[in-house]
Amino acid sequence: MKTIVIIGAGYGGLRAAELLCKNTPHRIILIDKNPYHYMQTEVYGYIAGRFDMSDIAVDLESFTRGLGDQITFVQENVTQIDAANKTIITETGSYHYDYAILAVGAQTNFFTFIEGLKEHTHGIKDIQRAFAFRQAFEKRLADKLQNKTFKRAGDLHIAIAGAGLSGVEIAAEMAHTLKRYEKILARCSRRLKISLIDAAPTILPGMHPYIIDKARKRLHELGIELYTDAFISQIGERNITFKDGTKLDFDFIIFTAGIKAADLTATLDTEKNRIGQIIPDAHLMVKNYPDLFTVGDCTEIKDNKGNILPPTAQTAEKSAAYVATYIEQKERGKTPAPFSAKIDGVFIALGGTYALGILYNTIKVEGYLAYLLKKAITRFYRLGLELKVNAGYKKRDLRI
Ligand SMILES: Cc1cc2nc3c(=O)[nH]c(=O)nc-3n(C[C@H](O)[C@H](O)[C@H](O)COP(=O)(O)OP(=O)(O)OC[C@H]3O[C@@H](n4cnc5c(N)ncnc54)[C@H](O)[C@@H]3O)c2cc1C
The missing domain is CATH 3.50.50.60 (FAD/NAD(P)-binding domain)
Structure with missing residues (x-):
């Protein structure tokens, strides 16, 4: 053996x-x-408060026990x-x-040529950073509800640097979440703003034109401000400086650009x-x-x-x-x-129950149908993991 x-x-x-x-x-x-498998593809829903930790993490010890005795997990x-x-x-x-x-x-990739990038931005490639962002964001909304922190008529500006797949999914889901908050924040919610920034001339660079075009329209409907061809040279505690000298203020910034x-x-x-x-x-x-x-x-x-x-x-x-x-x-x-x-196909979640997809570079799907298909793919993946985790968890209980 x-x-x-x-x-x-x-x-x-x-x-x-x-x-x-x-x-x-x-x-x-x-x-x-780490002791868990991190489902990064679902993190957009986690940081926007739609999914729980249990939707994005799977216990690796239980999973490997569920696969049988020939495999061992080592953290x-x-x-x-x-x-x-x-x-x-x-x-x-x-x-x-x-x-x-x-x-x-x-x-x-916290590029060293952008001053202040690592110090002032949230990444989402590891669960701890995603968790830190979600906590800070929820605290801000709770404070806003109490009207504590927003002296300037209640602005809350989230900037997302990087308009690739992950940046676009996060921007759309957060914009959708903020729309839901309209009901509890009433007039103040109009001052909640999301900006999506990329140095490329388009969002979703390299993707099929159908996806780029439809995604741009959806982001616009969600009230997201798009900045393309926008080179960031510096990030401070509360503002971005672009290469041409202009500045953009933010409360939170997420970095997904590389x-x-x-x-x-x-x-x-x-x-x-x-x-x-x-x-x-x-x-x-x-x-x-x-x-x-x-x-x-x-x-x-x-x-x-x-x-x-x-x-x-x-x-x-x-x-x-x-x-x-x-x-x-x-x-x-x-x-x-x-x-x-x-690549067989690409699906992209764009807030709530709206998604876009393209299969084999020809079959185009949009809206609720695309959302259902994307959800089915995730469910299928998740179910496969859960069957093993449950089997492994039972085994562990028997041994105790
Ligand atoms: C917000 C977001 C949305 C995304 N959406 C999609 C999507 O819709 N569709 C899609 O197909 N892809 C998507 N992706 C990309 C996808 O998540 C990655 O391509 C995928 O996770 C890569 O899998 P991997 O196994 O190579 O690495 P990972 O899933 O990153 O796993 C690497 C593992 O290695 C471990 N590790 C690293 N270094 C060490 C070390 N020195 N010792 C021990 N362990 C180590 C890590 O802890 C981790 O568990 C998305 C990514 C993000 C961030």
Whole structure:
């Protein structure tokens, strides 16, 4: 029996774990620095107060117990990978592997060329920051209800820097939430404002024109102010300074304008791109590291035309499924074909029960139907996790 170590229990790591448990007899060790799986794709609803913590986090120990006895979950921070000795090194120990899968994802890229960015903005790539934002935001609304903090006729301005998928989803959901507050805040709620800012000439850069056009209209209906071609040079405690010298005041600012690969990739002596993503070989193997594979957001993944794919949960899962199958086939003496990536579709939540979607670059869906389809995809994903978590939780109870 061989040992397969998976580093990172995000969308990629969990997909690999499930398939390897189902299709191979090997011992699997799943390592994550956190005790939970963070469903980042749902965070827009969490920070706007629509979802709970339980909607975006899943207990990893119960999940792995639910997968069976061949897998163990270890909560550790991986600090290094020793390729020569095929060993994963953590802060407190080490694990030998026959195969390893790097699925450590990405983190917010707090660019150093924007002064004050890290100090004054909220990121949402980790649960603690999302939680901090939600708490601060709810406190502000509660204070506003008491009329404590708003001397200037009650302004509350949320700025979101980055109009990619996550920034647009967050802006729309927050605008929708604020609309609901109109009923309790009455006239004051008119002074609640959301601005969405991007340096690109359009929102959702790189997406299908149908999605860009419809999303722009929806954001406009929700009362969101759009700033495109807007380069931020400095962020202070309560204001943004743009490159042309103009300023914009805010009460809260969320930064979603860039990502870079997780820190662990920096320790690897292999080819990487400008945001630290690993450039693997055609089988998603890390160059210079035999039997170490890389999947998901920490990897530069291209489609068959050579275009770099945006980092999504969908691509993380597909790349992980490929690697799990590769290992299974290799163990049976087969030579697997290279990885071929493509995007099946994109769905984007735009506040309340409105969404947009495009499938296979041709089928367009809008409004409540798109919302239902997006919800069904999330429900299906969540249900798969919950079945294992419930099974694992019961097992744990029996042992106590
Ligand atoms: C607001 C928002 C909305 C999004 N919406 C969508 C969407 O609608 N559709 C879509 O497809 N994608 C969406 N995405 C993108 C999607 O969430 C990511 O592409 C996806 O999470 C990538 O999966 P992953 O497995 O590569 O990494 P992650 O899910 O980030 O998981 C990485 C894991 O590695 C762990 N880790 C990192 N470093 C270490 C270490 N040194 N030691 C141990 N553990 C470590 C982390 O704790 C984490 O659990 C969205 C993202 C955001 C932020």
